[in-house]
Structures are given as C-alpha cells and as structure tokens.
Amino acid sequence: MSELNEQQSRAVLHIEGPLLVLAGAGSGKTRVVIHRIAHLLEIGIPPAEILAVTFTNKAAEEMRNRIRNLKNAFILASTFHSLGSRILRESIHHLGYETNFSIYDEDDSEKLLKSIFQDKGLSAEKGPLKEARSFISRSKNDLLTPEQSGSGDLLSSLYQSYQEKLKECHAVDFDDLLFLTVHLLQSHPSVLEMYQNRWRFLLIDEYQDTNFAQYTLAKLLSASHHNIFAVGDPDQSIYSWRGARYQNILNFSSDFPGATIITLDQNYRSTTTILEAANALIEHNENRFKKHLWSSLGEGDKIGLYTAMNEKQEASFVAMQINQIKRRNSIGLNEMAIFYRTNAQSRPFEDALLSQKIPYTIIGGVSFYQRKEIKDLLAYLRLIVSEADLISFLRTINLPKRGLGPSTLDKIVAAAQEHQRPILSFCRSLLEDPNLAPGLKLGPKAKQGLSDYLSILDTLRKQQPYLSLSDLLKETITRTRYLSYLQEDKETEQDKKENIDELLAKAIEWEQEQESPSLTQFLEELSLKTSSREDPEIPTVKMMTLHNSKGLEFPIVFFVGLEEDLLPHINSKDDASAVEEERRLCYVGMTRAKRKLYLTHAVYRYMWGTERYMRPSRFLKEIPAEYTEKKEF
DNA sequence: GAATCGTCTGTTTTT
C-alpha cells in the first residue's frame, strides 16, 4: 500500500458499490486493478466470485497470471467476447441453439452472407456485401433485432435471413457472442440471476471502449449487487468504429446511482517532455473533458523527429537507431517498439530489420489462425463436432478435389435447405437414397467423392473419444491427405507445412496445460484468439498497430508514418469526430513511450503500387517545437 | 468440373 498514492489507495480499498476510475495514460491503472483484486481476496472474497473483463486476451492472461502469482488464486479474467461464449456454451439452449455451436469469424460470416445474396438473386458485389455486413454488425452491437433494425427494408431482411441461416448452421458470429448473450439474459431472468450470483464483483477495464451491447451486459450482470468497478480514459477511446461509445464513461454516475468517481492524473510512465507533448496534442480535441496529466519523472530527452525521403529510408533509419541504441545504451530489443497506423506499413520495417539482423515480433497482424491451411484444418475439426456447419462443409468438401464443383454443391445445399436438414446428415441420407431429392443426380465421380468425404469425417468422429486432441489433428491431416494437397503448390508448400507444424505444436502445448481438454474448447479458444505466439527466449523488437499498442508501454518507441491520409487516415478526413479519434490514437501511441519517443514520416510513399507525395501529419504541427529535435540519418 | 489466364480492385483500426 505504501507504494500507492492517495487516489490509488482509495480505489484499491473500495469494496462494494459502483466505482469509476478515470485513469489517465500511465497513471498506474494496472497496478490499482491488481491490488484491488488482491485486496478483495485478502478480506475473504472467494476468487470464483470475481470477474474481470479486459479488452484483449493478452491483457486477460496477464491479469490471471499476476493474481495467481500474487495470491495463488484463480480468478476469471476474459474479454467480453470470451465471456459471452462462456455463457452461451452453458446456456444457449434456452434460445433454441445447439450447445456445440461453431463461432464464425468475419471471413466465415461474409461467406454466409454472400450465399444469402445469391439465394435472393442479388448480385454479390463487394460494396453492397460490405454494407450489409456492417449494417448487421452495427445492429447487433446496438442490440437491435432484425425487426427493430428497419421496417422491412432490404438490409433488415438480409439481416433476418442471415440470422436464420446462422442458426441453421448451428453457428454464431462474433457479434452474437455479445448480442445473443444479452438477449438471453434479458429474456431469462432466472439465468441472469444465476450469473449475478456467480460473479458478485465485476471489473471492467477500458470502459471507454465498450459498445452498447457490452455496456448492457455489464449493467445486467451487476444489476443485483451493483458491484461494478470500471476503469477507463475517454482520451484513449479508439474503437468507435466498432460501436464503442465513450459517452458510457461520462454517463457512469447516472447509470449507476451512488457511484464513486476517482481520478488518477499522475503519470508514472513517461518523461515530462513526452507527456507534455501528448497533452498539447490532445488538447486540440474540442469534444473532450479537460484534464491534465503530470509526471515527476523529469524532463528527459527531446522527442526525435525524422523526415525520410520514402518508406524504405524511414525503415532503415529506425533499424539503424535500434542498433545504435542497443550498442551505446545497452538497452535490450524487448524494450523497443515500432507503432504504425495500418498493418500494411509493417512490410518495409520487416525488410529493414531482417537485413540489419534485428529480431522482431509482429503483434497482431494477419492472424495465424486466419491462414488458409489453418482454417482448412480447423474446419475439418469443426465438422467432427457439428453436423450443420455449412461454411466449414463448403470449405472442405472439395479439398483435396473430390469432383464436387460449384454447381453440384449449389444443388446439394439447396436440397438440404429444402429438407430442413443439417448438411452432413442430409448428405449421408442422399447417398443411401438417391431418390431423396428428385432433380439432384450425382455423377459417379461426385458420388464417390462425397462418400469418401463422409467416411473420413465418420471415422474421425468415431476415433475422437479415444484420441488426444493433437492425435486427432494428426489423424485429420493424414486421412484428408492434406499434405499431398499442399504439394500442388510448390511455392507455398513449405511455409504452409511449417504453419501446420506450428498448429500441431500449439495443440500439444494446449492439451498439456488444460485439465480436461476438449475439442470444442480448443476450437473456441482459437477462434477468439488473434495474437500469435512469441518466443520469450529471444529478445525482439515489437511491431504493432497503434490499436494494438493500447495498454502497453516501452522505454523506446518509434512511431512511424505520421503523414496526412495515413494518420489521420484518409477515411476519417471529412468527419470532425473521426479526426478527433485519430488524434486520440496518436495520443495513445505517444503515451506508450517511457523514455524516448521518435516520430517519423516519409515524403514519398508507395501506395497501391504507385509513388505518392505525402504531407506531414497535422498532428506533428500540434506538438510544440520546444519538445522536439530534428534527427538526421 | 477443373485449370488458366487476365482483370479488377482495393487499404484503416479488431474481438
């Protein structure tokens, strides 16, 4: 306790009733949260009654570990989405869904939506498809059912069909993990009561980034006991595009009557220079609650500004600086990070670091689990669990080629739909009774292919109870002849094989960690997990998007690509509030730095295959010159 | 039904 300042101690000692901690960047928020949980445990609250909701899986994992190390106790720490899936796995039958539902990612749900467009005879162009996707997503995040989302117009009827089809597939999408959970709890008071009794102390991190569904979920779960402990910072709200409403944090005291509000405004992370520069920047936001963070860590170095000719030079500059800092100041690579606005910007940095032999790790990025070979295999695994998972069926049925092309599949799917049967069991019946669907005749090749396919799945399903997860995966790879399928493309074969090995390693590692590993649980975890694994043995420079940097800190930060149209991003240009969000994003990036911050931009940059002239970001001009110094190569 | 070639088209950010 002696390490805490007065406001921090007040927050830590808070026990019952609603509390909001307005925690500025670097104000010791994590420390408060951990100590507060520890305190609850000390006064005898059972760990099982504590639920901590964080924004990322990584943060959840960290919180679990710290509590375990500190108090040897296991609390439930998860993201809103994992929490939703946990609740649904247990209670979704109240809504008439199967318990073994699949979780569809963006890719899967887009495919499903596309098939709906085709069913309805609409042209499935990207534009309209995307529009419908985001309409549906937005509606769910705002807790609107298809009926509520619009009166019989096209979009809401697409939403309606989409939702029906998901259910037919025994699947839910990401947004459903929140939407259906809230729906379930609202429509079944006894279920709600069960969870309210289970988790009597609720902690919500990054409260400024909750959307309406998440906010409602938090409210529901705490409605009986009001023990909600929310932490957030409106200046770091950067997810409005996902439906987040930072107003939630401003409305906290009216939402939760009798709420205590504690402000943490002393920064323990950054030098005064970095902090004042960030303060100056964020003060350009009109729509903002005034606050001023201060630091007692001393002035420190000036912020390094570097103007590169192009993105290649920008990357070499950073690589060179990294080597120099490492040599001269003996600072490890783990202490350094590169932040950018878009994932595509990582490319030149990868090249530069590679050529300078600097090991790096990309946090986030194109997820391992989104790679085709991984998704293919996971789709097979899903089908072992689910009879109805249409998207996984379509993904795997002709892979390797089994003589079932688009037109045959269209017919099969339509017939299954007509008969209202899960896709796999329909196919099985179809083979037994060729007259099942008149007008659907399978050629000998297709028939053989389908029968091969089904018997692979049947065998795997029969073996499942006797095999460990990793052996089941191995068996899947063998039986489906997946590796020989990969040989068709010699270019990518090696990479993909390595990825598959990694998946196997992951499965082995996972089943060793779990007490009772189940396939369903494994699949669930993988579909919710985005971050790829890193080797803790080797120190590496971390590269990530600004969004991914939230909640982290590094002694040395290279914040790159500060150019108009990139930051603020071109899509935010005509919208004042969107520009303010970009500014908050910039603020988040800057305030991650503890000792030294570099801001770089390039004059020319290759985009869409052509060289573009880039103007320095307006945000650079908003940082007073007294805090910065120009750097040369 | 499968393979190949060309055309288009697009890029935020993520659970």
Added chain:
DNA sequence: CAGACGATTC
C-alpha cells in the same frame, strides 16, 4: 503490388 474473382478454354 497483390490477392481475389470471373471469364474462357480444355
């Protein structure tokens, strides 16, 4: 530039 998609041919 790269990946996705469609048209064309076998």
